[in-house]
Amino acid sequence: MQKQTKQLLIVLALLIVFGAAYGGMHFFNQKQEEKQSRQEEEARVLIAGVKQADITAFSYQNGEDTLEFVKEEDTWITKNAEEMSLDQSAVEALLSEIASLEAEETVEGAGSPSEYGLDTPENVITVTTADGTETLFVGMQNPVTGQYYLQKGEDGEIYLVSSAFPSAFEQPLSDFSEADEETEEMNETQAE
Secondary structure (H helix, E strand, O other), X not given: OHHHHXXXXXXXXXXXXXXXXXXXXXXXXXXXXXXXXXXXXXXXXEOOOOOHHHOOEXXXXXXXXXXXXXXXXXXXXXXXXXXXXXXHHHHHHHHHHHHOOEOOEEOOOOOOHHHHOOOOXXXXXXXXXXXXXXXXXXXXXXXXXXXXXXXXXXOOOEEEEOOHHHHHXXXXXXXXXXXXXXXXXXXXXXHO
């Protein structure tokens, strides 16, 4: 009986030691993950540096045309066709792209902007807030990574951004028409 009691005490002691070790490792790992998360957050480079709600106007190039959007009260309109009723959620989706634009990499020791296609940009995006206007120049696509070169302002740093950002700004004005969306919904309903 005494031998069984000793064995039981040893097993309990080992369980307590292993439990404490597991708890300590779990606590340590959690702190390391929090530290890494903070470092990653600090390393993020938000290029536009604006909040979506603060944007009052923006424009971008679509081929030969420049599409201009302005917020009047709480509604977005386009200067290209002021009578057009815009799909507000489509406009807000573009604003989200601007506000959350993050550099995937900063081009260190960048040479001339012409090396990155920024002397004749593929797109010029302007963003206006109460604090002023920012201009984003989209250069050429990096043939190796598929990312695009982007410069904030004419003398700003050059960044590499996801290819999803420039492609979001290739939409023609007709993609923002609320009437087209209603027509599509009606066609889908009729097809069912």
